[in-house]
Amino acid sequence: xxxxxxxxxxxxxxxxxxxxxxxxxxxxxxxxxxxxxxxxxxxxxxxxxxxxxxxxxxxxxxxxxxxxxxxxxxxxxxxxxxxxxxxxxxxxxxxxxxxxxxxxxxxxxxxxxxxxxxxxxxxxxxxxxxxxxxxxxxxxxxxxxxxxxxxxxxxxxxxxxxxxxxxxxxxxxxxxxxxxxxxxxxxxxxxxxxxxxxxxxxxxxxxxxxxxxxxxxxxxxxxxxxxxxxxxxxxxxxxxxxxxxxxxxxxxxxxxxxxxxxxxxxxxxxxxxxxxxxxxxxxxxxxxxxxxxxxxxxxxxxxxxxxxx
Amino acid sequence: xxxxxxxxxxxxxxxxxxxxxxxxxxxxxxxxxxxxxxxxxxxxxxxxxxxxxxxxxxxxxxxxxxxxxxxxxxxxxxxxxxxxxxxxxxxxxxxxxxxxxxxxxxxxxxxxxxxxxxxxxxxxxxxxxxxxxxxxxxxxxxxxxxxxxxxxxxxxxxxxxxxxxxxxxxxxxxxxxxxxxxxxxxxxxxxxxxxxxxxxxxxxxxxxxxxxxxxxxxxxxxxxxxxxxxxxxxxxxxxxxxxxxxxxx
Ligand SMILES: Cc1cc2nc3c(=O)[nH]c(=O)nc-3n(C[C@H](O)[C@H](O)[C@H](O)COP(=O)(O)OP(=O)(O)OC[C@H]3O[C@@H](n4cnc5c(N)ncnc54)[C@H](O)[C@@H]3O)c2cc1C
Ligand SMILES: Nc1ncnc2c1ncn2[C@@H]1O[C@H](COP(=O)(O)O)[C@@H](O)[C@H]1O
Numbered sequence: 311x312x313x314x315x316x317x318x319x320x321x322x323x324x325x326x327x328x329x330x331x332x333x334x335x336x337x338x339x340x341x342x343x344x345x346x347x348x349x350x351x352x353x354x355x356x357x358x359x360x361x362x363x364x365x366x367x368x369x370x371x372x373x374x375x376x377x378x379x380x381x382x383x384x385x386x387x388x389x390x391x392x393x394x395x396x397x398x399x400x401x402x403x404x405x406x407x408x409x410x411x412x413x414x415x416x417x418x419x420x421x422x423x424x425x426x427x428x429x430x431x432x433x434x435x436x437x438x439x440x441x442x443x444x445x446x447x448x449x450x451x452x453x454x455x456x457x458x459x460x461x462x463x464x465x466x467x468x469x470x471x472x473x474x475x476x477x478x479x480x481x482x483x484x485x486x487x488x489x490x491x492x493x494x495x496x497x498x499x500x501x502x503x504x505x506x507x508x509x510x511x512x513x514x515x516x517x518x519x520x521x522x523x524x525x526x527x528x529x530x531x532x533x534x535x536x537x538x539x540x541x542x543x544x545x546x547x548x549x550x551x552x553x554x555x556x557x558x559x560x561x562x563x564x565x566x567x568x569x570x571x572x573x574x575x576x577x578x579x580x581x582x583x584x585x586x587x588x589x590x591x592x593x594x595x596x597x598x599x600x601x602x603x604x605x606x607x608x609x610x611x612x613x614x615x616x617x618x619x
Numbered sequence: 620x621x622x623x624x625x626x627x628x629x630x631x632x633x634x635x636x637x638x639x640x641x642x643x644x645x646x647x648x649x650x651x652x653x654x655x656x657x658x659x660x661x662x663x664x665x666x667x668x669x670x671x672x673x674x675x676x677x678x679x680x681x682x683x684x685x686x687x688x689x690x691x692x693x694x695x696x697x698x699x700x701x702x703x704x705x706x707x708x709x710x711x712x713x714x715x716x717x718x719x720x721x722x723x724x725x726x727x728x729x730x731x732x733x734x735x736x737x738x739x740x741x742x743x744x745x746x747x748x749x750x751x752x753x754x755x756x757x758x759x760x761x762x763x764x765x766x767x768x769x770x771x772x773x774x775x776x777x778x779x780x781x782x783x784x785x786x787x788x789x790x791x792x793x794x795x796x797x798x799x800x801x802x803x804x805x806x807x808x809x810x811x812x813x814x815x816x817x818x819x820x821x822x823x824x825x826x827x828x829x830x831x832x833x834x835x836x837x838x839x840x841x842x843x844x845x846x847x848x849x850x851x852x853x854x855x856x857x858x859x860x861x862x863x864x865x866x867x868x
Contacts, residue, residue: 320780379785380748380758403778406744407760410713414749419714419833422743432837437742438636442645445837485757489773489784502779506867530868538797548763548777548798555737555797557779563867573635580845584865586857601848601865604857614854619868 311340311430316387316399316408317358321348321376324357326503327400329464331457332361335398336465337427338453341365345390345477347375347383355474362466365473372479377488378404384411386480391416396430396453401558405456413454420454421446423558425461439554439577459502460560460581494547496534498524501550504533506563509552509579510545511537513568513589513608517545522612523567529619535559535579537569553578568608571596588612622665622674623729624699625720625747626658626681628690629740642838645740654690657735659697659802660795664765665733666698667800673767674731676700680723682716684708688818695813696805702816703727707823707830713741715830717749722826724754729790731772736761736794747794757787761796 313335318325328344335342343366344358355369368390374382387397387408397412399405401423413420425443426434432447433455501507508530510523520534527534535557536550552559554577564582569575571587571594579585580599587600590607597603604611630636630645631653637646654662668674679694681687682705691702705719724732737744751758759765759774763782766773772787777796787793805813823830851857861868 377783377785380751380760384752403761403776407748407758410745410748411752411758413745414714414717414752417714419712420743420745420749421834422745436842437839438630438645438740439742440842441636442638442839443842444839446834447837448834450833485788486759487786489786491778491781491783493781542798547781548796549779549781554739554742563861563865574632580842584861584867585845585848586861597848597850599845599848601845602857602860603848603850604852604854605850606854611854615858618854618858 311338311395312393313338313340313342313396313398314390314394315342315344316397316405317344317346317354318400318402318404319346319348319351319354321351322353324354325400325402326464326500327402327459329361329467330459330462331398331400332363332465333462334424334427334457336363338396338430340395343368345370345387347386349373349376359472359474360468360470362469364470367472367474368477369474370477370479374479374482378408379486379488380408380411381483381485383408384415385483387412388415389480390477391452394452396455398455398457401456401458409454409456416452416454418450418452418454419448420456421448422456423458424455425458439573440580441573458558460558494549498527499531499533501533501535502557502559504561506530506532507535507559507561508532508565508567509535509537509569510540510567511569512539512543514540514545520545525616526612526619529616537575566596567612569596570594571599620674620731621676621678621727621729622668623678623680623724623727623732624658624661624665624694625732625734626662626679626690626694627655627738628652628681628683628687629655629738632656632739638839638841642840644836644839654693655735655738657737657795660797660799661733661735662694662697662699663800663802664795668767678703678727678729680705680720682707682711682719682823691818692813693805695816696810697803698809700816702818704818704820705823706820710832711823711830712832712834713743713745714749714833716746717753718828718830719823719826720750721753722828731789731791731793733793733795736796747792751792757791759785759787759791760794762793763796763798765793765799
């Protein structure tokens with residue numbers, strides 16, 4: 311069995327979720343190869359070659375892959391598919407964009423966001439916003455799978471010594487082109503890989519109040535997240551959203567502030583190791599999943615918390 | 620310009636679902652069903668294109684049992700012109716849905732197909748991308764802005780790091796993210812009018828595509844429940860517990 315992992319990266323660094331995906335691939339048994347498709351991305355291939363458990367890295371360095379356009383990357387992956395029993399990608403927005411296209415071209419059902427490998431054809435994945443866990447067995451000869459990073463430990467970033475091979479590009483499909491990007495810049499850790507996350511909800515009342523939360527985040531070295539209500543109200547950008555349709559996080563510590571605990575929000579954070587909820591409404595459903603609940607006005611509690619840390 | 624929108628009938632997002640005691644699936648008996656929330660956004664976007672004079676016709680398609688007709692009626696009541704129901708009582712996986720939608724697209728020849736980014740029951744997030752692959756079209760997934768030009772569409776996408784803008788060659792597939800628009804409610808007169816709008820019915824099994832499931836669901840279980848927590852009285856107590864009991868800070 312040989313498994314191909316599509317690396318998530320920005321041409322400069324290997325995306326963290328790739329490491330968890332390598333673990334899932336290793337659990338399926340057999341050799342793990344990593345495809346790094348991009349341009350000017352040799353450093354990413356070098357990083358991938360050092361990941362423990364990776365046997366081979368295929369580097370395809372071509373302008374067609376600079377921005378990981380789905381039409382171009384899927385053609386490339388499909389062209390390589392013959393040599394592989396399974397193709398995996400992290401369930402990042404990039405993996406979710408590309409992989410179903412690969413699956414359809416191969417006439418294979420994709421298995422989305424697996425959280426567990428039971429055997430090399432059977433997997434566990436959440437459905438209904440994580441309110442049920444389905445164990446599914448694939449009848450397809452080739453498996454196409456996206457991997458939820460929080461379900462697997464990260465493979466060690468150092469210790470491997472895979473060979474790096476150059477692969478041939480498959481051309482530009484000419485269907486789409488990249489115009490631009492507006493990336494949020496933050497000195498804080500990245501939301502999906504942070505050890506501590508503190509999120510604010512509608513209870514924060516306005517974006518102007520988020521500094522109350524950010525000051526606590528800075529004391530804890532935490533990432534800042536938000537509920538959809540907070541994003542919709544324009545308090546913070548969309549990439550802060552935690553939940554069924556936002557990011558899935560499972561940090562050591564998750565602090566929910568002014569968040570009621572709708573199932574769609576819980577879907578994105580209930581696998582956190584320790585959950586703290588601060589809410590002025592003692593009936594708020596978030597308290598049902600919290601290890602530590604504090605009924606308090608957040609405008610009083612947050613400054614106190616900052617002070618106490 | 621014709622716009623096709625895909626609408627799926629799913630368990631209403633407010634329903635707290637229950638896993639069946641025999642672990643064969645989720646209990647759907649007497650549960651409120653609604654249009655997938657992302658598909659309401661898809662319908663809304665299509666209607667706005669029509670109102671802006673960019674689209675001439677909006678066709679709503681659903682794959683599902685006879686009751687999926689209600690979902691199509693909802694789209695018609697919002698303002699879609701007509702519907703297509705592809706009937707099947709079997710559960711169809713996203714690959715199968717994409718194949719059926721391709722048959723409809725080959726017949727209808729739309730310039731743009733808008734689907735939701737994700738159905739909130741299976742949480743697959745696949746159908747739009749698969750349909751784009753089968754048609755050989757461009758795709759703009761997780762869209763928070765759609766700007767149609769001449770033969771192109773400029774799409775703003777919600778990605779992990781922020782926002783990305785891409786240009787798509789038409790015909791194209793767009794999948795909707797939550798912030799693309801706020802769907803309208805159907806007014807009573809429009810609900811009445813929708814009853815007269817045509818819905819074309821097809822039988823999935825007659826369309827000549829392989830929609831047999833590729834995945835066998837071996838079991839469906841409740842997620843691991845979290846052990847009950849404790850309430851603390853003050854910030855000081857909270858910090859103490861996090862330091863000395865949970866040892867996470
Ligand atoms: C298809 C779909 C997908 C969705 N996906 C997501 C998703 O991915 N992520 C997500 O988060 N949501 C998602 N939602 C939305 C979800 O259903 C809820 O509407 C949302 O999570 C509510 O956010 P909130 O808890 O911040 O706001 P609210 O529910 O309004 O809660 C605000 C809370 O703040 C508390 N509060 C107010 N003032 C104070 C104060 N001064 N001090 C302390 N507490 C205070 C209140 O008691 C209340 O509990 C989705 C919905 C749909 C339909
Ligand atoms: N049975 C169906 N009928 C109509 N549209 C569907 C169906 N299944 C999926 N879709 C469309 O595809 C989108 C993504 O679904 P999924 O890939 O299942 O998460 C949905 O939001 C719908 O727009």
